[in-house]
Amino acid sequence: MARPILYTYFRSSASWRVRVALAYKGLEYESRPISLIKDGGQQKSAEYTALNPLQQVPCLIIDGATLTQSLPIIEYLEETRPNPPLLPKDPVLRAKARQIAEIINAFTQPLSNLAVQAVVGEWCGNDKKGEWARIWIDRGFTGLEKVLEKTAGKYCIGDEITIADVALGPQIFNANRFKVDMTKFPIISRIVEELYKHEAFKAADPSRQPDCPEELRA
Amino acid sequence: MARPILYTYFRSSASWRVRVALAYKGLEYESRPISLIKDGGQQKSAEYTALNPLQQVPCLIIDGATLTQSLPIIEYLEETRPNPPLLPKDPVLRAKARQIAEIINAFTQPLSNLAVQAVVGEWCGNDKKGEWARIWIDRGFTGLEKVLEKTAGKYCIGDEITIADVALGPQIFNANRFKVDMTKFPIISRIVEELYKHEAFKAADPSRQPDCPEELRA
Structure with a gap:
């Protein structure tokens, strides 16, 4: 079977989620960098727009299918490669x-994100872009x-890594970048510290991606 | 078993999605209106914040669990009440x-939405709120x-109603409210027209909700 191809940008938190899920499930893949900065945004090229008309990363080519939107991609991986799991067994x-994944993904x-920041800047x-991002984060x-007061153990849901952690981990990068006061969020901070010890989160880190500029490399 | 309780606001498109899913699956429930307008926003009350710390509708109490975020609620209904289904059988x-549901839900x-409009207004x-909403819709x-050019039949994915349609239907209300030019989107328009013929979409319509003001009633 052909290796999956991931269209990704090193700093995109949605790409980062899919990189974590692929690494967590031990799936090898080929990275195809799409810079959201260079050439006015390579995601707007005709070639990439044909893959994802929303002009967003990531996009995963797998099993002959072209999949977009990070959480649906992770649900697909979970359904077709269930082990190790990223969802608990119990329906609740x-x-x-x-729910936690969507708090990040849909709020x-x-x-x-960059597209919204661009309109806010305009x-x-x-100088208002940072303040805008801080409000929502x-x-x-x-x-x-x-929410985590009731659900968290070592990770977001008890002691196993789930799709909630996959969504949360990368969001911290943006929180720090926009100088969100993380001392207000001790449970989130503790979980994220734990997550960054895990190999899948290390492998998916922006600093280890092929499109990471030399000066930001791990 | 106790009837599910849905905390809902008649005009909230996320509440509306869950109302469609409950109606589609033939589940009776009790509506508890949470006005996003009255009392400075009833979703901010201590009582409701205890149910959903994100201060958003909907929230569904079902099987003894308190669930929030519309798509995770619908996935829960799908896993515990699979018939009639809202997801196809094929993983792709x-x-x-x-993916289509997330284009609405996460973009x-x-x-x-109202909370973002409030900051844009401020x-x-x-006078910029309408323009802001129109850009993103x-x-x-x-x-x-x-995307629909490749996936649509009578509905978003072939000829069966799925979670994609459940997300798309209510978004049209906001598109019309903010005067988005729908003539550019013939496939979306055709699918939505089809959806509104279905009993589940009729039952979930804002104009039929107990908290709909008299003058907007169907």
């Missing part, structure tokens, strides 16, 4: 894991910290 | 259905229309 815990991340001035993490 | 088609909707003036639908 599965719902909780997905914190989309409101602070409308309000570039802070609101998302404030709610998430409360 | 399941991924495509979830179009969060960027145009920073840029209330237009970008999301432009990509989605291309």
Whole structure:
């Protein structure tokens, strides 16, 4: 079977989630970097738009299919390569894991991503971009910290890594980049510290990607 | 078994998705309206925040569990009440259905919702809120229309209703409200027209909810 091909950008947190899931499940793949910065954004090229009309990374070519959107890609990997699992067995815990993943995927991340920042910069001035990102990451993490009080063990849901952790880990990069005060979020901070000890999170880190600039390399 | 309780707001597209899924699967439930407008936003009350720390609707109490985030709730219903299904059997088609649902859930909707509009209004003036919403709904639908060229039959994925349609249907309300030019999106328009003939979409419509003001009732 052909190796999967991942269209990815080293700093994209959605790409990063899929890199974690692929590494966690031990799947080898070929990285094809799509720079969201160079050439006015390589994701807008006709060639890439044919793969993903939304002009977003990641995109995974696997089993002859072209898949986009990070969480649906991870659900596909879970259904076709169930071991090791990224969802608990119990339906309520599965719902909780997905809930946490969506707090990142459908709230914190989309409101602070590059495309949105670009419009905020244009409308309000570039000096407002950081403040904008901080508002949404802070609101998302404030709610998430409360959710985790009831669900967390070593990781977001008890003591096993799930899709919730796969979504949370990369979001910290953006939180730090936009100077979110992480001292308000002790459970999130503790879980993320734990996650970064895991090989799958190390392998997926932006600093280890082929498109990471030399000066930012691990 | 106790009837599920749905915390819902008649105009919230995320609540609306869950109402469609419950109706599609023939599940009776009790509606508990949470107004996002009255009392400065009832979702911010201590009582509701205890149910959903993110202060968003919907929230579903079912099988003794408190579930939030619309797509994880629908996945839970699918796993515990699989018939009639809202996901295809084939893993690639399941991924495509979830991909379309996420284009709405993690892109179009969060960027145009009330909380974001409030910040845009404050920073840029209330007259910019419509323009902001139109940018993101237009970008999301432009990509989605291309995706649907390859996947659509009568509905988003072939001829059966899936989670993709459940997400798409309610988004049209916001598209129309913010005067998005829908003539650019003939496939989306055709599918939505088809969806609104279905009893589950009729039952979930804002105009039929107990918290719909008298003058907007069907």
